[in-house]
Amino acid sequence: MLKLGLVSLTIAILAACGVYGLKNRVQLQERELHAVERRIDEEKIQIKRLKAEWATLAHPERLARLSAQHLSLKPAEPRQIMAISDIPLREQEGVPGPALVSALSSSAASLRQ
Amino acid sequence: MSGAPDHRGARRGAKTKISGAALEVRQARARLRLLAVLGVLGFVALGARMTDLAVMSPSLPVKVLHITKPEENQTRRADIVDRKGRLIATDYPKTSVYADPKLVIDPEQTAEALATVLTDLDAGQLGARLAQRNSRFVWVQRHIGDDQQHEIMRLGLPGVQFRTEYHRIYPQRALTSHMIGYVGIDNQGLAGIERSFNRRLTEGLYDGPLALTLDLGVQAVVRDELAKAVERFQAKGGNALVLEAATGALLAAVSLPDFDPNHYQQADEIARFNRNTQGSYELGSLFKVLTAGMALDSGAVRITDQFDAAKPLKMNRYRIGDFHAKKRRLSMPEVIAFSSNIGAAKMALATGTETQQAYFRRFGLLDRHPIQLAEVSTPQRPSVWREINTVTASYGHGIAVSPLQAIDAVAAAVCGGPRRPAYLVQEAGVKAPLKPAAVDQDTAAKLRWLMWLVVAEGSGSNGKVPGYLIGGKTGSADKAGPKGYGDRRLLSSFLGVFPIEDPRYLVLVTLDEPKGDEATYDQAHGGWTAAPTVAAIISRSGPILGLPPTDVAAEGWFRDRLVVGEAFNGRLKKTEPSFAAISNNGWSDGGSLQPAMLSPGGGQGCGCASCSTQG
Numbered sequence: 001m002l003k004l005g006l007v008s009l010t011i012a013i014l015a016a017c018g019v020y021g022l023k024n025r026v027q028l029q030e031r032e033l034h035a036v037e038r039r040i041d042e043e044k045i046q047i048k049r050l051k052a053e054w055a056t057l058a059h060p061e062r063l064a065r066l067s068a069q070h071l072s073l074k075p076a077e078p079r080q081i082m083a084i085s086d087i088p089l090r091e092q093e094g095v096p097g098p099a100l101v102s103a104l105s106s107s108a109a110s111l112r113q
Numbered sequence: 114m115s116g117a118p119d120h121r122g123a124r125r126g127a128k129t130k131i132s133g134a135a136l137e138v139r140q141a142r143a144r145l146r147l148l149a150v151l152g153v154l155g156f157v158a159l160g161a162r163m164t165d166l167a168v169m170s171p172s173l174p175v176k177v178l179h180i181t182k183p184e185e186n187q188t189r190r191a192d193i194v195d196r197k198g199r200l201i202a203t204d205y206p207k208t209s210v211y212a213d214p215k216l217v218i219d220p221e222q223t224a225e226a227l228a229t230v231l232t233d234l235d236a237g238q239l240g241a242r243l244a245q246r247n248s249r250f251v252w253v254q255r256h257i258g259d260d261q262q263h264e265i266m267r268l269g270l271p272g273v274q275f276r277t278e279y280h281r282i283y284p285q286r287a288l289t290s291h292m293i294g295y296v297g298i299d300n301q302g303l304a305g306i307e308r309s310f311n312r313r314l315t316e317g318l319y320d321g322p323l324a325l326t327l328d329l330g331v332q333a334v335v336r337d338e339l340a341k342a343v344e345r346f347q348a349k350g351g352n353a354l355v356l357e358a359a360t361g362a363l364l365a366a367v368s369l370p371d372f373d374p375n376h377y378q379q380a381d382e383i384a385r386f387n388r389n390t391q392g393s394y395e396l397g398s399l400f401k402v403l404t405a406g407m408a409l410d411s412g413a414v415r416i417t418d419q420f421d422a423a424k425p426l427k428m429n430r431y432r433i434g435d436f437h438a439k440k441r442r443l444s445m446p447e448v449i450a451f452s453s454n455i456g457a458a459k460m461a462l463a464t465g466t467e468t469q470q471a472y473f474r475r476f477g478l479l480d481r482h483p484i485q486l487a488e489v490s491t492p493q494r495p496s497v498w499r500e501i502n503t504v505t506a507s508y509g510h511g512i513a514v515s516p517l518q519a520i521d522a523v524a525a526a527v528c529g530g531p532r533r534p535a536y537l538v539q540e541a542g543v544k545a546p547l548k549p550a551a552v553d554q555d556t557a558a559k560l561r562w563l564m565w566l567v568v569a570e571g572s573g574s575n576g577k578v579p580g581y582l583i584g585g586k587t588g589s590a591d592k593a594g595p596k597g598y599g600d601r602r603l604l605s606s607f608l609g610v611f612p613i614e615d616p617r618y619l620v621l622v623t624l625d626e627p628k629g630d631e632a633t634y635d636q637a638h639g640g641w642t643a644a645p646t647v648a649a650i651i652s653r654s655g656p657i658l659g660l661p662p663t664d665v666a667a668e669g670w671f672r673d674r675l676v677v678g679e680a681f682n683g684r685l686k687k688t689e690p691s692f693a694a695i696s697n698n699g700w701s702d703g704g705s706l707q708p709a710m711l712s713p714g715g716g717q718g719c720g721c722a723s724c725s726t727q728g
Contacts, residue, residue, distance in 0.1 A: 048203065048204065048206055049206060052205050055200035055201075055203070055285065059284065059286070060288065060329060060330060060333030061288070061333060061337070064333070064337070075653050075656070076656035076657075077579070077580060077656065078578070078579065078655050078660070079662050081656055081659060082661055082662075
């Protein structure tokens with residue numbers, strides 16, 4: 001009977017220690033979780049700020065103004081758009097394709113004139 | 114007590130006494146066993162519940178946590194983005210400092226410390242406010258910067274706290290003003306999408322951003338070109354729309370003058386007025402496309418018919434004349450190409466009043482447009498529809514509709530099939546249902562040909578764009594003033610369809626009271642003012658939309674159906690080219706229909722419902 005009691009007491013003490021340790025770990029993790037959550041919130045707020053800033057900086061009228069100031073780009077014209085299927089295949093090595101031949105001959109003709 | 118000893122048995126003898134004690138022990142054991150079983154059952158139940166809580170449903174309280182945060186108490190709204198996800202409206206987080214005087218230890222010192230970071234702060238005044246121990250909330254400063262917040266945090270002042278509040282901002286500023294609208298001080302939508310989608314934007318915060326059909330790239334081009342035209346022709350204002358023909362998605366909508374929704378209070382009523390949807394205007398000759406459509410579709414008129422436009426038409430006390438009178442017989446295509454009021458009136462008379470009304474209804478011109486906005490006008494139409502109303506309506510007078518309705522009606526006429534009325538929000542369940550076809554495919558093909566003729570040989574030749582084949586129609590309506598019509602104040606428009614061989618987009622530009630300049634020979638008509646604007650919009654936005662240039666062969670298809678002859682212009686006393694259509698070369702007049710007959714590409718026109726702009 002005494003033996004049973006001792007065993008039970010030991011188990012109870014061990015369990016109490018275990019529970020305390022577990023609770024402690026949970027509390028620590030909870031604290032970490034809150035810290036991470038707060039960081040996530042801060043990051044989210046920061047992302048919102050940056051997205052708004054990006055939209056302001058990428059405003060089409062601003063880009064057009066900057067492009068006119070610093071670049072020599074012009075609005076694309078319809079003739080600059082074509083389907084991929086309309087582009088001739090790359091010419092094989094050593095064998096000039098028909099497009100290259102005609103381009104070369106016309107440039108040669110213009111040189112001769 | 115059920116197990117109480119039996120006193121009567123004690124008097125009977127020793128034998129019974131012993132058996133009584135044994136019974137007692139047995140009863141006690143039974144009770145212990147019962148208790149043990151109950152105890153075990155209880156622990157098993159507890160264990161089961163613990164397992165259930167820990168393993169089965171681990172993440173219960175997460176959402177509750179978010180709702181109870183202090184900064185979530187205010188109304189927040191979902192973002193609004195364009196069709197490519199570019200930000201149009203968002204909640205911008207701004208941090209404010211406040212203090213709880215009850216927790217502040219030394220008001221004066223706290224105020225002075227704060228003043229070192231927040232330079233425009235009056236330390237003395239703040240110290241006095243912080244000294245009021247009975248209050249628990251004092252604003253120190255609203256909307257401080259990130260670095261200021263960090264510095265105040267480093268000061269470690271007790272009782273000083275931060276609060277992040279969200280303010281609605283519009284990074285695109287005036288670019289999308291009217292359609293997006295704005296919110297009031299309590300973050301509730303007051304106009305535009307912000308108003309009509311207020312529930313979705315506030316309650317559906319976690320459903321992601323609200324995506325519109327607008328394309329900010331095209332929108333910027335349209336606003337730029339329209340603003341140039343309004344300035345050049347000194348117009349009172351103007352508006353422009355770009356519509357995807359097959360789907361009804363609005364790609365751009367600009368109304369000038371406009372306003373910056375970030376400071377909407379500074380804008381007056383005129384600037385806040387959305388001409389595209391709130392305005393209702395007599396749009397003039399644009400309606401001749403629809404008149405031609407209903408005349409051909411109902412079978413009242415054939416494309417080879419001719420109309421006498423030598424003399425003005427007299428009806429009751431009205432006299433209907435042509436602006437650029439030819440004073441001769443006009444073929445049906447010439448009525449549209451030269452925008453003859455007399456010819457249009459005669460077509461409408463041949464069609465009949467009731468048929469005209471029925472087609473107007475099919476085109477959606479008699480009811481309010483179902484676009485997802487609150488600011489939509491109701492069309493003004495004759496209360497009693499007499500023959501004279503039929504005649505004036507045929508060239509767009511006596512009936513006033515919004516520009517949005519007009520572009521939608523023409524889209525229905527040149528596309529033929531069932532289509533959805535124009536819309537702004539892509540989400541499921543918020544679009545108006547498909548409307549049945551307004552005209553059949555054969556009529557739609559003829560209308561495309563007629564609109565090509567307007568630009569190729571008629572009044573819309575300023576709408577030509579290198580690279581794309583354009584169809585269009587000019588419109589120049591006399592504005593009704595206090596003294597009636599006739600003081601030469603115009604509402605000039607041009608509606609372009611591109612590419613006309615297989616319409617993908619429609620562009621409508623309307624200028625309010627433009628004035629002609631030297632380059633337009635002082636002409637302020639749609640063909641001189643609005644048409645070049647449309648052409649500029651098309652040539653700049655076509656490449657943005659990834660539209661390849663028109664196949665050169667397509668123009669041949671249109672030319673093949675044109676008969677050019679000679680006619681005598683009675684007004685100029687000169688011969689001039691005349692234009693008629695070949696009746697059966699290509700399209701069927703009642704015969705069987707083949708796709709190749711309807712468009713150069715063999716498509717059914719606007720057939721590209723699935724190839725939405727993704728470029």
